[in-house]
Amino acid sequence: MTWNRDRVVVLDFGGQYSHLIVRRCRDLGVYTELLPSDVPIEELKKATGGKSGKGKVRGIILSGSPFSVHEPDSPRCSPEIFELNIPILGICYGAQLIAYMRGGVVEEGRKGEFGRTELFFKPDSELFEGLNTGGRLNVWMSHGDVIRSLEGAEIIGYTKNSPIAAFRIPISNSHTIYAYGIQFHPEVHHTDNGDKILWNFLYRICGCERNWTMESFVRDKIEEIKRETGGSKVVCGLSGGIDSSTTAMLVSRAIGDNLTCIFIDNGLLRAGEAEEVLNTFRDRLKLKVVFVDARERFLNALRGINDAEAKRKVIGKLFIEIFEEEAKKIGADFLAQGTIYPDRIESARASSGSKASRIKSHHNVGALPAKMGLKLIEPIKELYKDEVREVAKELGIPQSIINRHPFPGPGLAARVIGEVTEEKLRICREASRIVEEELKRSGWYDRVWQAFAIVGDDLATGVLGDARSLGRIVTIRVVESVEAMTADFVKLPYEVLEDISRRITNEVRGVTWVTYAISSKPPSTIEPC
Numbered sequence: 001m002t003w004n005r006d007r008v009v010v011l012d013f014g015g016q017y018s019h020l021i022v023r024r025c026r027d028l029g030v031y032t033e034l035l036p037s038d039v040p041i042e043e044l045k046k047a048t049g050g051k052s053g054k055g056k057v058r059g060i061i062l063s064g065s066p067f068s069v070h071e072p073d074s075p076r077c078s079p080e081i082f083e084l085n086i087p088i089l090g091i092c093y094g095a096q097l098i099a100y101m102r103g104g105v106v107e108e109g110r111k112g113e114f115g116r117t118e119l120f121f122k123p124d125s126e127l128f129e130g131l132n133t134g135g136r137l138n139v140w141m142s143h144g145d146v147i148r149s150l151e152g153a154e155i156i157g158y159t160k161n162s163p164i165a166a167f168r169i170p171i172s173n174s175h176t177i178y179a180y181g182i183q184f185h186p187e188v189h190h191t192d193n194g195d196k197i198l199w200n201f202l203y204r205i206c207g208c209e210r211n212w213t214m215e216s217f218v219r220d221k222i223e224e225i226k227r228e229t230g231g232s233k234v235v236c237g238l239s240g241g242i243d244s245s246t247t248a249m250l251v252s253r254a255i256g257d258n259l260t261c262i263f264i265d266n267g268l269l270r271a272g273e274a275e276e277v278l279n280t281f282r283d284r285l286k287l288k289v290v291f292v293d294a295r296e297r298f299l300n301a302l303r304g305i306n307d308a309e310a311k312r313k314v315i316g317k318l319f320i321e322i323f324e325e326e327a328k329k330i331g332a333d334f335l336a337q338g339t340i341y342p343d344r345i346e347s348a349r350a351s352s353g354s355k356a357s358r359i360k361s362h363h364n365v366g367a368l369p370a371k372m373g374l375k376l377i378e379p380i381k382e383l384y385k386d387e388v389r390e391v392a393k394e395l396g397i398p399q400s401i402i403n404r405h406p407f408p409g410p411g412l413a414a415r416v417i418g419e420v421t422e423e424k425l426r427i428c429r430e431a432s433r434i435v436e437e438e439l440k441r442s443g444w445y446d447r448v449w450q451a452f453a454i455v456g457d458d459l460a461t462g463v464l465g466d467a468r469s470l471g472r473i474v475t476i477r478v479v480e481s482v483e484a485m486t487a488d489f490v491k492l493p494y495e496v497l498e499d500i501s502r503r504i505t506n507e508v509r510g511v512t513w514v515t516y517a518i519s520s521k522p523p524s525t526i527e528p529c
C-alpha cells in the first residue's frame, strides 16, 4: 500500500539534514521520499516515466554528506540521473557532487565555511525568485570543500569564500532543464527564506502540484484500504500509543466492522492505561476491540529473568502467541500495523550496513504476517511522527492520546531493572504516574519527549519516623529528543524535581531515595533496559 501521487525524491548521501529536507518539502505541500543515494537508476527511470504505479517523480534533491567527493569511498549516485530529464537540486555535498560529476573542480577544504554566511545572489534566477532582499541573504554553511570552477554553469550566487555558492547547469539539450547546486542549507532555520528557495524548486522549477496535506492523505488512504482489503477481515494490535491508534482509526474509517482490534493487557502498562484505551476506542470511538487480560501469563513468563534482552524476547514471543490465538478466532486475512516512516528508514539504513545499527531489539509483530498467512497493511508508513499526530487529530482521536509520551513495546519491563516483580512494577507505575502528574501541573509535560520513573534492586537507607529502614531507589528520567535518535536530559527546575521527589517518597510505599538521571543519549539510551 503506497501513496501513489507525484513526488520528489531526496537521495540520501548520509548528511545530518537529509530527513529535514524531506520534512520541509512535505511541509510545503509536496510528497517527498528519502531514498538511498545508490538506488538503482532503473527504479528512478521507471518512476520519472510514471511507470512505477506510484505517481511520477518530478524532481531529485541530492542531500549533504559528511564525506568529501575526493574520498574513494564517498557515496555516489548514478551519473544517469542527468539523463532523466527532470530538474535536480544539489545541496552542499550534493552541489559538489554535481560539479564533480560534470567535470568541475572541487577544491579540497583548506578554507571552508561553517555557520551563518552572507550570500550574494542573482535576483532574476528562478531559484531565488520572489526574494526581495536586494540580492543578499543570510545562509547556513557547513562545508570544507569548495567548488572552484564548473564549465557550462551559470553562477547564480557567491559568498566570501565560495566563488560558486549557487549555480545552474543545463542537463537537457534544449536548455530547459537544469541541475542546480547550492552550497548552503536551505532546509535549516538559520537560512533566511530557505523555504522560499525550496518552494521555487518544487513549484516553479519542477512544476509539482500541491498534493500533500493530511486531509488528502486521509481521504486517499481510506479509498486505498477499501480497495486493497476488498471486504476481507482485518486485525490490528492496539496498544493505545499514537501509531497503532491512528492505524486502527484509519482502517476503521475505511472498513468499519471488518476491523477487529486486539488490545492485550500484559500487566506492564502505565497507571490507568487499560481503562483509558478501552474507554476511548471501544466506548467513545466505537471500534470493535477484543480485550485480553494476559497479566498473569506475562508476569509468570517473566519470573526469574534478569537480563534486559531476555525480558524483551519473552515479552515479544508471548505477545505474538496471544495475538495469534485471538486473530485465529477472528479469521482475518490482513494485519494492520502502525509502522511509521522513520522505522522503515532506520531499518533500511541498518540493513544496508550503514552506521545506524539496531541497539535494542524493539519488538513488534513484524514476524507475524508470513507465519500466519496474513497480508500486511501499513497505512501510515509514509508518515513522520508529527504527521501521524496531525492525521490522528483529523480522525478525531482525543488530545490525551495524541499528546501522550511514547511508550516502549515491552512497557514497564523496560523501566524495571532486573527481574520484573509485582512489587517493582507497583513502584515503577505509581512513581511514573506522579512524574507525569507533576510535569503536567508545572507545564512541562508537553515540552519534553518522555518522562518516567525507573526502579531496580538497589536498596538505600531512609528514616521513617524515628526508625531507619531500607527502601528502593527510584530514578527519574526526563528527556528532550528529536525522533528519539539522540536525547538530552531536561534541565528541570529544582522545585519541580523536589515536588516529584517528595511525593514519591511520601506516597509510594517502599521508596527511600529518588535520583535524577543526567546522562544523554548517546552514550546512554532513553530506556534503562
Ligand code: XMP
Pocket (backbone or CB within 6 Å): 312, 359, 360, 361, 362, 363, 406, 407, 408, 409, 410, 414, 450, 484, 521, 524, 525, 526, 527, 528
Ligand atoms: P532507547 O531506549 O533505545 O529508546 O533510547 C528510543 C525510543 O524507543 C522507545 N523504545 C521502544 N519502543 N519497543 C518499542 O516499541 C521497544 O522495545 C523499545 N525500547 C525503547 C523508547 O521509549 C524511546 O522513545
